[in-house]
Amino acid sequence: MHNAMGYVRGGQKWMDAWELDEGATGWNSKTLISYFDAVEDILKVVYPANDTQGLVDAIFEASRSTGFPYNPSYNHGPDMLGIANFVMSINDVERETKQQANSNYNRITSYEKYLQSSRPKNLQLITGLQTIGFNFSNDEHPVMDSVELYSEKHQCKFSVAVNKELILSAGTINSPRLLQLSGIESPPAFFLSAVLFAVDNDTTHEATYRNGTGSLTNIEMLFSTGNMISNSWPIEWQNSLVLSPNIQQCKSRGTVMLMNSNPLIPPAIDAAYLSVDTDMTRVINSILLGRQLLSQPSFKKWNFQEVLPGPNYQTRDELINWIRGNATTGFHYIGTCKMGTDKLSVVNPHNMKVWEVEGLRIVDASVAPASFSANTQSLTYAVAARAVDLIVTEYKLKHNSSH
Numbered sequence: 263m264h265n266a267m268g269y270v271r272g273g274q275k276w277m278d279a280w281e282l283d284e285g286a287t288g289w290n291s292k293t294l295i296s297y298f299d300a301v302e303d304i305l306k307v308v309y310p311a312n313d314t315q316g317l318v319d320a321i322f323e324a325s326r327s328t329g330f331p332y333n334p335s336y337n338h339g340p341d342m343l344g345i346a347n348f349v350m351s352i353n354d355v356e357r358e359t360k361q362q363a364n365s366n367y368n369r370i371t372s373y374e375k376y377l378q379s380s381r382p383k384n385l386q387l388i389t390g391l392q393t394i395g396f397n398f399s400n401d402e403h404p405v406m407d408s409v410e411l412y413s414e415k416h417q418c419k420f421s422v423a424v425n426k427e428l429i430l431s432a433g434t435i436n437s438p439r440l441l442q443l444s445g446i447e448s449p450p451a452f453f454l455s456a457v458l459f460a461v462d463n464d465t466t467h468e469a470t471y472r473n474g475t476g477s478l479t480n481i482e483m484l485f486s487t488g489n490m491i492s493n494s495w496p497i498e499w500q501n502s503l504v505l506s507p508n509i510q511q512c513k514s515r516g517t518v519m520l521m522n523s524n525p526l527i528p529p530a531i532d533a534a535y536l537s538v539d540t541d542m543t544r545v546i547n548s549i550l551l552g553r554q555l556l557s558q559p560s561f562k563k564w565n566f567q568e569v570l571p572g573p574n575y576q577t578r579d580e581l582i583n584w585i586r587g588n589a590t591t592g593f594h595y596i597g598t599c600k601m602g603t604d605k606l607s608v609v610n611p612h613n614m615k616v617w618e619v620e621g622l623r624i625v626d627a628s629v630a631p632a633s634f635s636a637n638t639q640s641l642t643y644a645v646a647a648r649a650v651d652l653i654v655t656e657y658k659l660k661h662n663s664s665h
C-alpha cells in the first residue's frame with residue numbers, strides 16, 4: 263500500500279452506519295475498533311505530540327476561535343470533530359532502530375509490516391504477473407476453477423488451478439474489473455469519491471443515528487505549507503499556507519466499466535465527481551470555512567493574501583466555476599464490490615464471499631459499503647484484519663466438525 267500516508271480511522275458513528283444503513287451485518291464501531299488497534303500495534307503509526315509553534319499554533323488558535331476544539335484523539339475517541347496534528351502512516355525509525363543517521367521517519371508499507379518481516383512459511387510470493395481473469399467450472403452456479411495470469415516479461419499467458427478458494431485483493435478499480443472480465447454478473451461498479459474535522463451543517467441532515475455521541479463530520483481540512491497542487495506552483499507562492507478541504511460522505515457515484523473484453527486494456531472510469539448538488543455545496547462551504555479560519559486574529563501577523571481561489575471568486579457561480587476547473591481527488595475510492603444484502607451488494611458481510619459464486623472472496627477497499635469520513639488505508643487494514651478472523655474461524659469450525 264503506497265500512498266500519501268495520512269492515517270485517519272474515521273468516525274465511529276459512520277462505522278455503525280455500515281451495519282445500520284448498509285446491511286453489512288457484524289461491521290460496526292464495536293467490532294472494528296479492536297482491529298484498528300491490532301493493525302496499529304503492527305504498523306506503529308506516528309501519533310505526533312502537540313509540540314506546535316509559530317504558524318502551527320496560529321492554526322490551532324484560529325480553529326479554536328472558529329469553534330473547533332483541540333481533539334488529539336480523533337482516531338481513538340468517539341468524536342472526530344476538532345483540530346489536531348495529522349497522524350501519518352510513518353515510523354519513527356530512530357526510536358525503533360536507532361540506526362538511521364539522516365532521516366528519522368520512514369514510510370510504512372503493508373508489504374513491509376505484514377509480509378517482509380513475518381512471512382508465513384507456507385506462503386509463496388510471486389511478483390511481476392498480472393491477473394487477467396478467472397475460470398469457473400459451473401455456468402449456473404459458478405465455482406472457482408482457475409486463475410488466468412499474464413507475464414509481460416515473457417509475453418505469455420498461463421493458468422493456475424484453484425484447489426480450495428481464491429481471495430481477491432486487487433483494489434477498488436481492479437477487483438470489480440476482474441469480476442467483469444470473468445463474466446460474473448455484478449452490478450455496475452459504483453465507487454465513492456472521496457486536519458480539521460468539521461461538520462457542514464447545510465447538508466448533515468442526510469443521516470441520523472441512534473447511538474453514540476460522536477459528530478457526523480463530513481469535512482477533513484488539511485493544513486500544510488508549500489505546494490499541495492502541482493509542479494507549476496509559482497516560486498512566489500513557495501512560502502504559502504495551503505488549506506485542502508477533503509469533502510466526505512459524497513453522494514456522487516461513479517462507475518468502473520470494461521471498455522472491451524481485452525484484459526490488458528484499462529477500464530473506463532467515470533468518477534462523476536460533484537454530480538450531486540449537495541456535494542458541490544459542501545465544497546463551496548469548505549472554501550467558505552477556509553476563508554473564515556484564515557480571517558481569525560491569530561493569522562494577522564502573517565498578513566496572508568488569498569491567491570487561490572482568489573478574491574475574484576465570491577458568488578456561488580464564481581466558486582463553482584473555479585471548483586470545476588481546479589478541484590482534484592484524494593483517491594479514496596471504495597464501494598465497487600460492497601458488502602451488504604441489497605441488489606448492489608457483491609460481497610457477503612459474514613464471510614467476504616462473492617454472492618452466488620463458490621470459491622471466491624474479496625478483501626480490499628472495494629468491499630467498504632460507505633465512507634468513514636476519513637482516508638481509506640486504515641479502513642482497508644481494519645477490514646483485512648477482521649476478514650482474516652472471519653475466514654480462519656470458518657476454517658476452524660469446518661475442521662472441528664469434520665473430526
Ligand SMILES: Cc1cc2nc3c(=O)[nH]c(=O)nc-3n(C[C@H](O)[C@H](O)[C@H](O)COP(=O)(O)OP(=O)(O)OC[C@H]3O[C@@H](n4cnc5c(N)ncnc54)[C@H](O)[C@@H]3O)c2cc1C
Nearest residue numbers: 265266267268392393432433436593626627637638639642
Ligand atoms: C495517490 C494516492 C494517495 C493516497 N493517499 C492516501 C493517504 O494519504 N491516506 C490514506 O489513508 N489513503 C490514501 N490513499 C488511498 C489508499 O492507498 C487506498 O485506500 C488503499 O491502498 C486501498 O488498498 P487496497 O488493498 O484496496 O488496494 P491497493 O492498495 O490498490 O492494492 C491492490 C493491489 O492489487 C494489485 N493489482 C491490481 N490489479 C491487479 C491484477 N490484475 N493483477 C495483479 N495485481 C493486481 C495492485 O498492483 C496493488 O498492489 C491514496 C491513494 C492514492 C492512489
